[in-house]
Amino acid sequence: MSTATLPARVDIVDARKxxxxxxxxxxxxLTVKPGEVTVIVGPSGSGKSTLLRAINHLEALSAGxxxxxxxxxxxxxxxxxxxxxxxxxxxxxxTGIGFVFQNFNLFPHLTVLExxxxxxxxxxxxxxxxxxxxxxxxxxxxxLADKAGVYPRQLSGGQQQRVAxxxxxxxxxxxxxxxxxxxxxxPELVGEVLDVVRDLASTGTTLVVVTHEMGFARDVADxxxxxxxxxVVESGPPAQLFGNPREERTRTSLSKVxxxxxxx
Amino acid sequence: MxxxxxxxxxxxxTEHRLTLGLxxxxxxxxxxxxxxxxPAAELRVVKARHPGRWVGTVVVALLLAGVAWSLAxxxxxxxxxxxxxxxxxxxxxGLLETLKLxxxxxxxxxxxxxxxxxMRLSTSPLLVGVAWTFSWVFRSTPLLVxxxxxxxxxxxxxxxxxxxxxxxxxxxEASTTTLISQFAAAVLGLSLNQxxxxxxxxRGGILSxxxxxxxxAAALGIxxxxxxxxxxxxxxxxxxxxxAFNEVIGLVKGTSVVYVLAYSELFYTVQVIYNRTQQVxxxxxxxTLWYVVITSVLSIAQYYIERHFSRGSVRTLPLTPWxxxxxxxxxxxxxVAPPSExxxxx
Numbered sequence: 001m002s003t004a005t006l007p008a009r010v011d012i013v014d015a016r017k018x019x020x021x022x023x024x025x026x027x028x029x030l031t032v033k034p035g036e037v038t039v040i041v042g043p044s045g046s047g048k049s050t051l052l053r054a055i056n057h058l059e060a061l062s063a064g065x066x067x068x069x070x071x072x073x074x075x076x077x078x079x080x081x082x083x084x085x086x087x088x089x090x091x092x093x094x095t096g097i098g099f100v101f102q103n104f105n106l107f108p109h110l111t112v113l114e115x116x117x118x119x120x121x122x123x124x125x126x127x128x129x130x131x132x133x134x135x136x137x138x139x140x141x142x143x144l145a146d147k148a149g150v151y152p153r154q155l156s157g158g159q160q161q162r163v164a165x166x167x168x169x170x171x172x173x174x175x176x177x178x179x180x181x182x183x184x185x186x187p188e189l190v191g192e193v194l195d196v197v198r199d200l201a202s203t204g205t206t207l208v209v210v211t212h213e214m215g216f217a218r219d220v221a222d223x224x225x226x227x228x229x230x231x232v233v234e235s236g237p238p239a240q241l242f243g244n245p246r247e248e249r250t251r252t253s254l255s256k257v258x259x260x261x262x263x264x
Numbered sequence: 265m266x267x268x269x270x271x272x273x274x275x276x277x278t279e280h281r282l283t284l285g286l287x288x289x290x291x292x293x294x295x296x297x298x299x300x301x302x303p304a305a306e307l308r309v310v311k312a313r314h315p316g317r318w319v320g321t322v323v324v325a326l327l328l329a330g331v332a333w334s335l336a337x338x339x340x341x342x343x344x345x346x347x348x349x350x351x352x353x354x355x356x357x358g359l360l361e362t363l364k365l366x367x368x369x370x371x372x373x374x375x376x377x378x379x380x381x382x383m384r385l386s387t388s389p390l391l392v393g394v395a396w397t398f399s400w401v402f403r404s405t406p407l408l409v410x411x412x413x414x415x416x417x418x419x420x421x422x423x424x425x426x427x428x429x430x431x432x433x434x435x436x437e438a439s440t441t442t443l444i445s446q447f448a449a450a451v452l453g454l455s456l457n458q459x460x461x462x463x464x465x466x467r468g469g470i471l472s473x474x475x476x477x478x479x480x481a482a483a484l485g486i487x488x489x490x491x492x493x494x495x496x497x498x499x500x501x502x503x504x505x506x507x508a509f510n511e512v513i514g515l516v517k518g519t520s521v522v523y524v525l526a527y528s529e530l531f532y533t534v535q536v537i538y539n540r541t542q543q544v545x546x547x548x549x550x551x552t553l554w555y556v557v558i559t560s561v562l563s564i565a566q567y568y569i570e571r572h573f574s575r576g577s578v579r580t581l582p583l584t585p586w587x588x589x590x591x592x593x594x595x596x597x598x599x600v601a602p603p604s605e606x607x608x609x610x
Binding site: 088091092093094097101105106108122123124151153167168171 | 474476477479480481482483484485486487488490494495498499573575576577578
């Protein structure tokens with residue numbers, strides 16, 4: 001499916017985040033080019049999820065900023081200062097940024113269709129007929145056209161995650177963020193979700209994916225970013241990062257991350 | 265699969281061996297010969313006997329029969345008097361007042377309680393503090409005292425006026441005693457008291473909803489008010505409802521406290537009657553039976569409302585008692601819930 005909206009560019013400038021005394025992000029600089037698929041990998045606690053959540057301001061940075069298409073997220077740049085935006089503006093920004101959670105976070109008391117149409121109706125005030133038609137089209141695209149009237153708990157984990165992806169796409173975002181989309185799934189359900197992400201990647205939407213699925217990163221990513229201890233250690237095309245990493249830390253860490261995945 | 269052998273040596277020097285892996289011992293049970301087994305069609309199931317259960321049932325049945333017999337035959341219950349007053353005009357008028365107070369105080373109480381719960385969960389320290397103090401004050405003073413205080417507010421403040429503070433501008437002014445009638449005092453006391461308790465119940469319900477739900481709604485750009493009313497509250501209802509019905513049922517009987525204001529609700533009406541006729545117990549029974557009736561209706565309502573809010577949280581809704589009764593009594597065929605209540609197949 002073609003999206004009328006243009007894919008977004010993301011610039012992360014010296015992003016820092018502390019939780020109390022714990023510094024999770026220690027100055028991250030990263031550029032995500034429009035239409036590219038960026039996969040962030042790294043050991044647990046390396047700050048990848050926090051970075052992703054900061055892109056749509058679910059987490060406010062302690063210092064530094066993130067700009068989507070040159071516009072700082074959550075702030076307005078004026079007179080050399082970042083002025084905090086009002087909640088309403090932040091919500092409007094978020095409708096352009098899709099987010100897919102590790103635990104799906106579907107609304108269990110709403111049907112699949114109601115889950116998908118809620119945000120376009122309320123946050124974007126679009127016409128119900130148009131939104132419903134679009135939602136059914138999206139559900140069809142993720143292979144769940146027949147589940148529109150079902151409640152999320154009646155679906156498998158893989159199906160729920162595919163609904164969550166359809167829900168994120170219903171806002172016609174210019175960028176979609178995936179926070180370990182397959183980590184809560186049984187191994188046999190991982191493939192169906194990754195297929196949907198792969199299909200999405202081919203449409204030219206900007207995607208940022210945090211994942212432990214190295215095979216997926218190798219196949220789909222334009223850029224793989226390796227993070228460790230709150231910093232970007234190395235980034236580059238998958239062939240380079242997996243085949244011939246520049247940094248010793250990447251080499252040792254990736255061998256640790258990759259090994260368990262193939263050793264069952 | 266690999267065989268892992270771990271042999272820690274215990275303190276006493278003996279070796280403790282833990283072996284995980286493929287079981288390689290010989291199979292010692294041969295599969296039974298199918299020809300030797302009896303065919304299933306000829307076998308009947310004989311249910312296990314539960315003599316203890318029978319003894320218990322008989323004892324409880326005898327006790328119940330005894331209670332019923334004493335209720336029916338002891339003339340001092342004066343069932344004739346109960347029947348005579350049960351539907352008397354004055355009693356029904358009192359009943360109506362009780363229902364009126366319950367509905368008004370319940371509605372106002374829960375609405376205010378919802379606001380207080382949101383205040384308590386807000387990020388503003390002032391709002392949190394005010395909501396906390398409200399609950400603290402109204403939960404720590406007896407309802408009886410609150411009612412008397414509201415009714416005697418005229419003693420503390422002669423006039424109530426609405427205007428701009430620190431100026432002489434007054435939009436509205438009235439004497440307190442004409443403004444606060446028995447009814448107003450009863451509604452004020454019951455509502456505010458109810459709000460303090462329901463605020464905590466609603467807050468508890470909201471806290472029971474997974475934080476990921478709010479996060480997902482925020483990530484989708486759904487505005488705060490809608491997040492609360494559409495996403496969080498319907499899910500919180502499952503935790504709120506059992507406690508809320510406790511409160512409402514408590515409120516039905518709690519309205520009897522307003523007899524101190526000589527407000528003629530059910531309990532006060534009954535008191536007035538028995539002070540005149542001296543038939544104290546039968547008239548208390550009249551009031552009690554009406555409270556039982558109201559509570560029973562509320563309990564049935566509770567069942568169906570809870571069932572409504574369990575949508576999506578169970579794979580298939582259980583049959584209602586009525587549907588189950590029909591399933592047991594009706595012709596032997598598969599009972600399917602009506603289409604409106606059926607949850608689609610996974």
